[in-house]
Amino acid sequence: MQDTSSITNFDTIVGAGNYSVETKLVINNVEYGEDKIFSVKTSRQLFTTQNPTIGNAVVGRLDATIVQPTANIPQAAEIKPYIRVFNDSLVSGWLQKGVFFFYQRWIDDDSDAMKIVAFDAMFRGNQTYPSSKLQWDDTHPYAWQVVNEILSFMDVTAEEDTLTLLRQSDYIVQFPAQYSMRDVLGSIAAMYGGSFMMTNEGLMRFVAFADLPGETFYLVTNDGSPITFGGKKILVRG
Amino acid sequence: MSDLIYIGKDVQSFKKSNRFEPYDRVVLNLDDNYYVSSPSVSVTNASVYDNYANGTYTFTYSPDESKWETPTHSYVTSSELESTYGLTVHYSDVTSPKSGDVITVTKTTVDNESKITVDMARSGSALRANCPLVKPSDRQKVADNLLKRVYGFAYQPYSAKGAYMNPAAEIGDAITAYNVFSGLFEQDTTFNRLFLSDIGSALSEEAAIEMQYETNTDRRYNRKLAETAAQFSILSDRISSFVTNQAFQAALEVMANQISAKVSGTGGDANSFAWSLSTDGFNLYADGNLVFKCDRNGITVNGNGTFTGEVYASNIRSDAVSGYGGSFSGGGITPGSIASAQCSEGIVQSLGYADFFNSAIQPSTSTYPQNFTAARIDAYNAFYSGGYKVREQGEVVYDLTAHYHSFTERDGKIYMSAPTGDSSHANFNIADTETYKAAVPASRAVLYCNATNYQDVSSGFDCDMTGASYHYDVNGVTYGRIAIRNSSGTDLKTIRVKLPASGGEITNSVTITGAQSSSATNRGVITATASTNTGVTATGTYNIYLNVTENTSSRVTVVVLDGSSNQLATRSFTPQTSGKTVSGVNITRAGYNDYYWTGSAWHIPVKARVTYSDSTYDDFTGDISVQDVVEAAQREAGCTGHVEVTSTSGNSAFIKIYNSSWSAVSVGGSSVGKWITAGTSETFG
Numbered sequence: 065m066q067d068t069s070s071i072t073n074f075d076t077i078v079g080a081g082n083y084s085v086e087t088k089l090v091i092n093n094v095e096y097g098e099d100k101i102f103s104v105k106t107s108r109q110l111f112t113t114q115n116p117t118i119g120n121a122v123v124g125r126l127d128a129t130i131v132q133p134t135a136n137i138p139q140a141a142e143i144k145p146y147i148r149v150f151n152d153s154l155v156s157g158w159l160q161k162g163v164f165f166f167y168q169r170w171i172d173d174d175s176d177a178m179k180i181v182a183f184d185a186m187f188r189g190n191q192t193y194p195s196s197k198l199q200w201d202d203t204h205p206y207a208w209q210v211v212n213e214i215l216s217f218m219d220v221t222a223e224e225d226t227l228t229l230l231r232q233s234d235y236i237v238q239f240p241a242q243y244s245m246r247d248v249l250g251s252i253a254a255m256y257g258g259s260f261m262m263t264n265e266g267l268m269r270f271v272a273f274a275d276l277p278g279e280t281f282y283l284v285t286n287d288g289s290p291i292t293f294g295g296k297k298i299l300v301r302g
Numbered sequence: 303m304s305d306l307i308y309i310g311k312d313v314q315s316f317k318k319s320n321r322f323e324p325y326d327r328v329v330l331n332l333d334d335n336y337y338v339s340s341p342s343v344s345v346t347n348a349s350v351y352d353n354y355a356n357g358t359y360t361f362t363y364s365p366d367e368s369k370w371e372t373p374t375h376s377y378v379t380s381s382e383l384e385s386t387y388g389l390t391v392h393y394s395d396v397t398s399p400k401s402g403d404v405i406t407v408t409k410t411t412v413d414n415e416s417k418i419t420v421d422m423a424r425s426g427s428a429l430r431a432n433c434p435l436v437k438p439s440d441r442q443k444v445a446d447n448l449l450k451r452v453y454g455f456a457y458q459p460y461s462a463k464g465a466y467m468n469p470a471a472e473i474g475d476a477i478t479a480y481n482v483f484s485g486l487f488e489q490d491t492t493f494n495r496l497f498l499s500d501i502g503s504a505l506s507e508e509a510a511i512e513m514q515y516e517t518n519t520d521r522r523y524n525r526k527l528a529e530t531a532a533q534f535s536i537l538s539d540r541i542s543s544f545v546t547n548q549a550f551q552a553a554l555e556v557m558a559n560q561i562s563a564k565v566s567g568t569g570g571d572a573n574s575f576a577w578s579l580s581t582d583g584f585n586l587y588a589d590g591n592l593v594f595k596c597d598r599n600g601i602t603v604n605g606n607g608t609f610t611g612e613v614y615a616s617n618i619r620s621d622a623v624s625g626y627g628g629s630f631s632g633g634g635i636t637p638g639s640i641a642s643a644q645c646s647e648g649i650v651q652s653l654g655y656a657d658f659f660n661s662a663i664q665p666s667t668s669t670y671p672q673n674f675t676a677a678r679i680d681a682y683n684a685f686y687s688g689g690y691k692v693r694e695q696g697e698v699v700y701d702l703t704a705h706y707h708s709f710t711e712r713d714g715k716i717y718m719s720a721p722t723g724d725s726s727h728a729n730f731n732i733a734d735t736e737t738y739k740a741a742v743p744a745s746r747a748v749l750y751c752n753a754t755n756y757q758d759v760s761s762g763f764d765c766d767m768t769g770a771s772y773h774y775d776v777n778g779v780t781y782g783r784i785a786i787r788n789s790s791g792t793d794l795k796t797i798r799v800k801l802p803a804s805g806g807e808i809t810n811s812v813t814i815t816g817a818q819s820s821s822a823t824n825r826g827v828i829t830a831t832a833s834t835n836t837g838v839t840a841t842g843t844y845n846i847y848l849n850v851t852e853n854t855s856s857r858v859t860v861v862v863l864d865g866s867s868n869q870l871a872t873r874s875f876t877p878q879t880s881g882k883t884v885s886g887v888n889i890t891r892a893g894y895n896d897y898y899w900t901g902s903a904w905h906i907p908v909k910a911r912v913t914y915s916d917s918t919y920d921d922f923t924g925d926i927s928v929q930d931v932v933e934a935a936q937r938e939a940g941c942t943g944h945v946e947v948t949s950t951s952g953n954s955a956f957i958k959i960y961n962s963s964w965s966a967v968s969v970g971g972s973s974v975g976k977w978i979t980a981g982t983s984e985t986f987g
Contacts, residue, residue, distance in 0.1 A: 066470040078468055085469060085497035104493035108473050111487055119433060122473075145493060147469055159470060161491070202437070235444060236437045243435070254433040255440075257448045261473055271474040274451055 066159065066264055074149060074156040083149040088158070089128060092141040102129035102177055104145055106162055110259055110271060118273050119254030121246040122261040124184040126164040129177050141166045143182050163266030184262040188218040189246035200239040207235040207252045214245045215268065222268040229256065229270055469497045 068074040077083045087104055089096045108124045111117045146158040164182035172179050194217055198205040208230035235255050240248045253259045258272035475486045491499040552565045564576035576587040583597030595602040
């Protein structure tokens with residue numbers, strides 16, 4: 065769950081229910097409000113097949129249709145969707161819902177609108193592993209060292225928790241000849257029992273298959289925040 | 303070692319002499335098209351060697367066809383098992399596959415091709431991933447670590463299209479859709495006013511529970527229905543629930559700092575009851591009034607309280623009863639009577655008094671509570687009024703060391719009644735020898751000892767008043783004292799003796815002079831003398847008189863009188879000389895040398911001579927009671943008590959002195975009584 069505690073009114077409005085969502089896109093640092101947006105859709109699949117899998121490096125995808133912008137949009141420009149919630153009396157701050165990069169754009173002949181296909185930074189991993197500066201032998205490198213090098217190649221930052229987790233094991237990785245960086249990331253993710261993905265904030269995150277947040281049975285509000293009495297959560301037993 | 307072993311269809315059992323560990327998974331291929339993914343495993347003839355079990359492993363399988371899958375794995379034959387894995391394979395018939403009874407072996411494997419397999423516990427499926435870059439030497443470590451991470455994890459497949467969920471949800475979050483708890487592994491989000499997502503955790507073979515989405519219309523409709531009977535709402539800072547019907551209304555409010563509930567009658571019965579729980583206390587209300595409160599300071603009850611068990615309290619405040627104008631019912635303890643800070647073991651300190659009459663110790667005069675048979679009251683302070691009665695074996699301890707004045711000045715009394723038929727517990731001890739002395743001279747203190755069944759004189763009564771003044775006054779009359787001692791010389795009892803006006807203690811008690819006729823008169827004299835240690839001697843003279851009340855020729859009667867004309871004795875006899883006129887009668891001898899026993903008392907013979915007109919005479923003998931004579935002498939001497947002649951010998955009599963209650967008086971310290979010879983005097987005391 066994204067941390068929304070610092071976003072004005074967000075939890076209050078969602079908790080009260082009966083809210084609506086407003087969307088905007090920020091393309092190359094230029095905002096496009098709903099008056100210029102026809103549709104926006106994002107998609108993330110942690111599994112690559114119809115069965116649960118591990119060892120993936122998930123690429124998030126954004127599909128959008130907008131009014132043709134007047135501003136110039138460079139190649140592989142950054143596009144970030146934002147949402148905010150509102151009801152009859154309150155409007156929240158904006159919540160970022162991903163960081164994507166233009167992959168393809170075209171003008172629809174019928175609507176004269178711009179259609180956009182964009183992927184997040186994981187897409188950059190679809191390149192053959194570049195020339196490595198790591199030492200590769202029977203005892204080198206560790207998996208987390210390889211991930212760090214891939215992050216630098218992809219110009220991506222990972223969440224600190226992910227880096228901490230990777231450092232907890234000293235798996236040795238064989239030299240990834242002819243493998244893409246995503247392949248390498250996927251292979252390493254399999255060793256740890258999960259997959260890599262990009263967060264809504266644009267950071268790389270390792271998602272463990274079996275590390276779901278525990279079911280707490282706490283009494284929560286509509287938005288999932290625990291209700292407390294004097295700071296104590298309420299445990300509900302069925 | 304974690305082997306993934308595939309066995310051909312013709313192999314139903316094998317004997318493994320190599321390593322075989324928990325969580326190893328064995329897939330039994332029954333034929334070329336099917337395999338059972340979760341065979342049950344039983345081990346027979348197993349022995350443990352070097353931490354590994356050697357034995358015959360028999361596999362059965364579930365015939366549930368829904369669990370069958372098209373094989374996607376290669377398998378080995380028994381001969382390959384033997385040659386490749388060093389397994390010794392034996393054949394046995396599995397003729398009756400068992401339904402159910404399936405042991406699912408959860409396992410992680412990194413095989414020779416660096417393929418990672420995580421076998422699922424619930425679905426019978428598996429996660430599989432290629433991991434070409436893991437070093438062969440790390441395969442086991444990876445498999446072991448993975449097993450630790452995923453073992454026991456239950457994967458729950460589901461899908462929910464158009465889910466209306468928190469816009470901040472993201473991949474990896476846990477989600478509960480009705481009773482299904484799972485993870486958010488897929489998320490396709492459409493950015494519109496509702497911000498709906500298609501979410502799920504995939505599994506192709508099982509249908510998932512869909513998360514329902516209600517339209518606004520649906521929600522309004524449902525809410526309206528709910529308000530008819532009950533309303534339940536959860537807000538960020540409050541949970542409230544209301545239930546109503548024709549009979550009552552009930553409400554439960556859970557707020558950030560308080561929980562409260564209330565039930566009210568809505569008809570003719572308008573009673574209500576409510577409670578509230580807050581951060582600082584718990585309250586109960588009845589009809590709007592606080593009836594019970596519990597907080598950090600304790601509890602407050604407005605109203606009556608009934609405790610069926612015992613009540614313990616370290617302190618009962620002095621104002622806890624009187625401050626509220628209440629009382630302990632039954633009158634046992636009146637308000638303010640227990641005012642001290644402690645009542646832990648009885649009344650150890652009291653500024654007031656404890657009135658237990660008709661209450662705790664003696665609730666009624668007819669029924670004594672059996673559990674107070676060993677009651678004890680320690681009263682270390684003064685008693686200003688009232689008294690104590692302790693029944694049965696109760697003990698009253700007075701410490702009068704420094705407070706005797708308050709006792710005597712208040713005319714305090716101590717009553718002690720020995721239980722009927724039980725004298726052994728009627729013990730009354732004044733332990734402090736310094737206190738009783740001061741208790742007496744105020745002259746109004748009276749000690750009553752009503753020991754009706756008093757038996758053990760020597761140990762049961764020990765009241766020594768010799769240290770007190772030599773005399774005391776009762777109603778303006780001065781009395782002396784006679785100490786009664788036992789044969790050991792121990793004073794047993796003292797009696798008061800009225801003294802001559804000058805007072806003093808009688809030390810030389812009584813001197814009796816035997817009456818005898820010294821002249822031919824009708825009068826004799828007995829003298830009794832009492833002297834005191836103050837030098838006062840009182841002598842009483844006891845005169846006896848003879849009167850002839852009958853004087854005929856055939857019968858003469860002589861009456862013996864004392865000085866107060868009390869008739870002491872009478873004697874009638876026939877004159878030896880008949881027909882003569884009596885001219886006089888004289889006592890010739892009385893109380894001398896010849897006491898005699900008449901069958902009921904000792905008597906003094908009185909010899910008299912009747913003289914007739916012709917000078918002839920008759921001598922005769924009458925008698926008077928020695929007892930009467932001596933007591934008469936005592937009365938004359940102003941003494942109380944009695945004297946008894948218990949035996950005679952010749953002209954001597956053994957005299958015993960008794961007090962006014964007829965208790966024998968010790969004489970001389972070694973015997974009770976004393977011989978006295980007629981015509982002499984003896985000193986008693």
